[in-house]
Amino acid sequence: MANLLFYTSMFLIWFMLLYHMFLAQGGYLHFKKYRKVIPEWEKKMKGDLPFVSIFIPAHNEAVVIAQTLKAMVRLSYPKDRLEVILICDNCSDNTKEIGESFAQDYPFIKIIETEGKYKGRGKSTALNYALLHSKGDIIAVYDADNTPEKKAVWYLVMGLLNDPKAAAMVGKFRVVNAAQTWLTRFINIETICFQWMAQAGRWHWFGVATIPGTNFAIRREMIEQLGGWDESAMAEDTELTIRVYNLGYHIRFFPAAITWEQEPETLGVWWRQRTRWARGNQYVVLKFLGKLFSMKQKRIMFDIFYFFFTYFLFFFGVIISNGIFIINFFVDLNLSIGNVAVVLWALAFLLFLTEVMITLSIEKDQLTFKNILYVIAMYFTYSQMWILLVIYSLFLEMKRVIFKEEHKWYKTERFTTKGGK
Amino acid sequence: MRLFFMRCKIIVFVTLLFAVTFSPSVDAKMQNLDERRVLLVYTNQDEIAMANVQMIQATMSGLFEQVDIIHVDQLEQVYLDEADIVVAYAKTDEEISSRAIDLLSNYSQELLGIGEFAKFLPQFDEWEFIGDISVRYIDNQPLNYEVVVNEIQVDGNTEVLLEGKQYEKSFPIIMKKERASYINFTDFFEEERYIFSYYLYDLFQIDKPESHYAYIRLEDISPVTDPKLLQQAGDYLLDRGIPVYLAVIPVYVNNETGKTMMLSDMPELKGVLDDLVERGAYIIAHGYTHTYRYTETGEGFEFWDSVLNQPITTMNPQDEPTLLKKANQFSSEDAYHTYLEPYQAIETQYINEKLTASIHSLIELGYSPIAFEAPHYTMGANGYRIASNYFSSVFGQMQLSDTNWGVMNSPLFMSRPTRLNGMVLYPETVGFVDPSESDPITAMEEKIAQVVKVPGSMLGGFYHPYLGIDYLKEMVALFDAVPNLKWLDVKNTELVVKTDKTSVTVENGEIMTRSSLSYKDDLRVMVKERPLEIVLWLIVLLTTIFVSIFTINIFLLRIRYRKRLFEERL
Numbered sequence: 001m002a003n004l005l006f007y008t009s010m011f012l013i014w015f016m017l018l019y020h021m022f023l024a025q026g027g028y029l030h031f032k033k034y035r036k037v038i039p040e041w042e043k044k045m046k047g048d049l050p051f052v053s054i055f056i057p058a059h060n061e062a063v064v065i066a067q068t069l070k071a072m073v074r075l076s077y078p079k080d081r082l083e084v085i086l087i088c089d090n091c092s093d094n095t096k097e098i099g100e101s102f103a104q105d106y107p108f109i110k111i112i113e114t115e116g117k118y119k120g121r122g123k124s125t126a127l128n129y130a131l132l133h134s135k136g137d138i139i140a141v142y143d144a145d146n147t148p149e150k151k152a153v154w155y156l157v158m159g160l161l162n163d164p165k166a167a168a169m170v171g172k173f174r175v176v177n178a179a180q181t182w183l184t185r186f187i188n189i190e191t192i193c194f195q196w197m198a199q200a201g202r203w204h205w206f207g208v209a210t211i212p213g214t215n216f217a218i219r220r221e222m223i224e225q226l227g228g229w230d231e232s233a234m235a236e237d238t239e240l241t242i243r244v245y246n247l248g249y250h251i252r253f254f255p256a257a258i259t260w261e262q263e264p265e266t267l268g269v270w271w272r273q274r275t276r277w278a279r280g281n282q283y284v285v286l287k288f289l290g291k292l293f294s295m296k297q298k299r300i301m302f303d304i305f306y307f308f309f310t311y312f313l314f315f316f317g318v319i320i321s322n323g324i325f326i327i328n329f330f331v332d333l334n335l336s337i338g339n340v341a342v343v344l345w346a347l348a349f350l351l352f353l354t355e356v357m358i359t360l361s362i363e364k365d366q367l368t369f370k371n372i373l374y375v376i377a378m379y380f381t382y383s384q385m386w387i388l389l390v391i392y393s394l395f396l397e398m399k400r401v402i403f404k405e406e407h408k409w410y411k412t413e414r415f416t417t418k419g420g421k
Numbered sequence: 422m423r424l425f426f427m428r429c430k431i432i433v434f435v436t437l438l439f440a441v442t443f444s445p446s447v448d449a450k451m452q453n454l455d456e457r458r459v460l461l462v463y464t465n466q467d468e469i470a471m472a473n474v475q476m477i478q479a480t481m482s483g484l485f486e487q488v489d490i491i492h493v494d495q496l497e498q499v500y501l502d503e504a505d506i507v508v509a510y511a512k513t514d515e516e517i518s519s520r521a522i523d524l525l526s527n528y529s530q531e532l533l534g535i536g537e538f539a540k541f542l543p544q545f546d547e548w549e550f551i552g553d554i555s556v557r558y559i560d561n562q563p564l565n566y567e568v569v570v571n572e573i574q575v576d577g578n579t580e581v582l583l584e585g586k587q588y589e590k591s592f593p594i595i596m597k598k599e600r601a602s603y604i605n606f607t608d609f610f611e612e613e614r615y616i617f618s619y620y621l622y623d624l625f626q627i628d629k630p631e632s633h634y635a636y637i638r639l640e641d642i643s644p645v646t647d648p649k650l651l652q653q654a655g656d657y658l659l660d661r662g663i664p665v666y667l668a669v670i671p672v673y674v675n676n677e678t679g680k681t682m683m684l685s686d687m688p689e690l691k692g693v694l695d696d697l698v699e700r701g702a703y704i705i706a707h708g709y710t711h712t713y714r715y716t717e718t719g720e721g722f723e724f725w726d727s728v729l730n731q732p733i734t735t736m737n738p739q740d741e742p743t744l745l746k747k748a749n750q751f752s753s754e755d756a757y758h759t760y761l762e763p764y765q766a767i768e769t770q771y772i773n774e775k776l777t778a779s780i781h782s783l784i785e786l787g788y789s790p791i792a793f794e795a796p797h798y799t800m801g802a803n804g805y806r807i808a809s810n811y812f813s814s815v816f817g818q819m820q821l822s823d824t825n826w827g828v829m830n831s832p833l834f835m836s837r838p839t840r841l842n843g844m845v846l847y848p849e850t851v852g853f854v855d856p857s858e859s860d861p862i863t864a865m866e867e868k869i870a871q872v873v874k875v876p877g878s879m880l881g882g883f884y885h886p887y888l889g890i891d892y893l894k895e896m897v898a899l900f901d902a903v904p905n906l907k908w909l910d911v912k913n914t915e916l917v918v919k920t921d922k923t924s925v926t927v928e929n930g931e932i933m934t935r936s937s938l939s940y941k942d943d944l945r946v947m948v949k950e951r952p953l954e955i956v957l958w959l960i961v962l963l964t965t966i967f968v969s970i971f972t973i974n975i976f977l978l979r980i981r982y983r984k985r986l987f988e989e990r991l
Binding site: 021351 | 967
């Protein structure tokens with residue numbers, strides 16, 4: 001029995017690790033080639049550019065909103081073809097006032113405030129509200145803590161103009177406060193990995209990328225056809241991704257478009273943010289798993305299965321494997337597996353190390369000695385916290401289903417920038 | 422590559438050549454066999470009677486070159502014409518066809534009657550068969566049990582070689598008159614086995630050899646054997662110039678967990694085996710896993726279903742075996758055999774796979790199996806038939822029934838029992854050191870004393886190395902005390918062990934092993950024994966490749982990054 005469980009968990013875990021290994025290679029290959037199209041694509045960026053509406057949903061973002069708007073002002077996109085809409089959702093601080101001061105100086109910045117049924121319902125609702133009050137052919141979304149680089153929107157639009165089958169164009173985000181705390185260092189490494197493995201890797205092999213919630217642009221016709229953002233989804237981005245693919249379009253990862261965002265500096269904030277993501281993804285899995293085989297685009301099936309694997313099967317594998325590992329100290333379980341388990345354990349660590357290092361070396365100045373030490377520490381600490389997180393979020397999600405609770409939007413707490421970019 | 426294939430072909434050809442010419446015999450140097458042809462005619466066909474027929478045949482095959490068996494209904498004149506000696510055996514006085522009696526009545530050569538058959542034959546007419554009587558003593562030796570014999574009044578010309586006694590009254594047990602001789606008991610399993618073996622020399626005027634061959638097997642060496650104890654036992658024997666026979670099980674299966682361990686997993690034990698083999702120890706293939714079904718409790722019976730007491734009926738240990746119907750549930754023998762056919766097909770495949778795996782895994786480890794020993798000596802006739810395609814020699818005892826493993830025995834001579842389909846049997850005759858007995862050494866001493874009374878008998882015993890060497894020293898001392906004892910060395914025999922890809926033979930007194938096994942066969946064994954582990958190793962391979970690629974990528978990126986920095990500085 002212990003043997004069967006052990007082998008099952010080994011296979012579940014390694015199925016996942018091999019998949020990520022494969023993604024890491026894909027990400028590297030995408031990095032090698034994504035820039036090559038730019039000279040050709042530039043040609044379409046002449047003459048009348050499409051009108052772009054940038055949505056910035058904000059709920060009490062006074063701490064960060066000024067620098068976000070400053071970055072918007074610096075964007076190199078024709079300002080007559082641009083509107084930046086700051087959506088104040090149930091703000092009780094002076095987010096709106098800060099926004100208005102910018103609006104006075106820059107006519108392309110608009111401030112709107114959610115009202116009635118749109119008020120205080122969360123990010124999806126706020127975005128849907130903005131959709132009603134915007135005129136752009138292309139909608140770009142940035143979180144309120146983002147500072148996009150000058151050409152970020154330019155590249156997103158360039159992508160959409162050149163790739164007619166792309167419903168949305170997704171850029172890369174980087175961590176602005178990476179050096180702030182040990183936690184932000186971990187998150188920095190994690191986000192670089194996520195971009196180059198999950199996003200670039202999946203795009204390279206399967207033509208699949210996920211809308212990340214910030215730094216992406218989507219065609220208005222597309223979002224309208226989809227009926228806006230799903231207001232009950234906590235991870236509105238994942239949910240939207242699946243619906244886009246279901247319509248027969250794809251989402252392209254174009255890392256030339258870069259934004260810098262702030263990451264949680266304390267564990268409590270991180271915990272709440274990640275719980276929201278985990279629950280959101282679990283919600284998506286449960287929502288779509290039943291419809292898996294009726295989906296129009298088979299490649300997205302793979303993605304839903306991936307989430308199912310991550311949050312249920314892989315998780316189960318890790319729990320079992322850890323459980324057996326601990327029990328084995330007290331009771332002889334007569335495990336038949338020999339040296340291969342030790343070799344695999346060592347390889348898992350090496351694989352993690354090289355995967356992370358390869359994504360770090362793609363980014364300038366990231367493959368430092370200090371970061372390598374952090375990567376090693378990460379394997380034993382930060383990565384393991386994920387287990388607790390999944391347990392907790394599964395518990396919350398179960399509780400929600402049983403007691404029929406409604407989703408609440410826990411806003412991610414912001415920090416005043418001391419260091420920054 | 423072509424050369425490789427050519428070499429394979431040559432090996433296959435050589436193997437085929439052996440298959441054709443393969444007719445094993447105990448080497449003439451070791452046994453002086455009588456050239457007279459013996460025909461054993463029997464009447465009854467029940468389990469015990471048949472087991473006795475097999476024992477008579479096996480015992481006689483230790484002295485005569487050719488001993489054939491035939492049922493009385495199949496007897497033809499031509500068989501009698503070819504026979505120099507006829508043995509007529511009937512356990513009970515069932516009616517015998519007049520045709521058979523007529524045929525045998527005219528037989529004028531040496532005739533040995535055993536049991537009830539003689540009553541019907543004219544050669545014994547001058548004796549009066551009065552009725553049954555039981556005896557308590559034979560040759561003035563008390564028996565552990567009563568033996569029912571015929572009370573026979575013999576005439577004056579009859580030479581009584583052996584008498585039995587009941588209450589001071591004597592009864593002839595073995596007698597001879599001219600060309601007719603008679604044995605007055607019908608079971609050959611216990612004390613009668615010694616008596617029969619002993620008197621065969623006198624009945625047929627055969628020279629009695631003065632020496633006894635002997636062997637000691639180190640038993641049940643599996644991946645869980647203690648290497649130190651094995652080394653001690655092996656060293657002890659080798660240091661005294663005693664050939665070492667190691668009964669090796671290549672795979673250990675834990676019955677409770679299904680966990681398997683292979684010899685190659687145990688480097689220390691492997692080292693000890695390598696050392697002993699290097700110094701001349703012989704390997705006996707003692708099955709492959711020593712188990713049939715995992716759920717069986719205790720030490721497994723690999724080639725016999727010990728729970729249902731019947732032959733193997735399933736390929737996979739997970740499958741539920743079928744309880745076979747008995748012969749008496751069928752209207753005819755043909756119907757019974759037709760019923761058994763599909764099960765025998767499974768048994769055949771099962772035994773083929775296990776024996777091939779056993780030989781191949783031993784050869785892959787660098788060992789040359791020289792003979793076979795079935796776990797617990799259990800195997801049906803079909804099993805022996807299959808085993809004879811692989812081995813020319815067997816150590817141990819024979820299972821004498823196809824429906825009950827408990828019916829088991831061995832002749833006292835090196836022999837070629839019909840039951841073993843041509844394989845030479847090196848019989849286990851003196852047992853093993855059983856520490857559960859109050860005085861295990863004395864028990865063995867008594868057995869040895871009994872066996873050595875029979876001229877030319879073999880002293881075959883075995884020893885479990887896990888007992889340490891104290892008992893082994895005593896056991897060896899018992900053997901050493903036997904005058905004219907010669908240790909069996911299979912290098913002096915004509916043995917063959919072969920599969921379609923391997924062969925082990927003796928050439929010019931050296932063990933020669935040929936093998937065309939490749940890494941693929943090795944892999945096949947691993948895949949069969951540990952499919953999951955193979956997958957995990959493949960994962961290891963794949964991951965190692967990727968980790969290497971990633972490392973290269975990291976360096977390429979670093980070089981590129983430095984180049985860029987350098988260019989920027991310019």
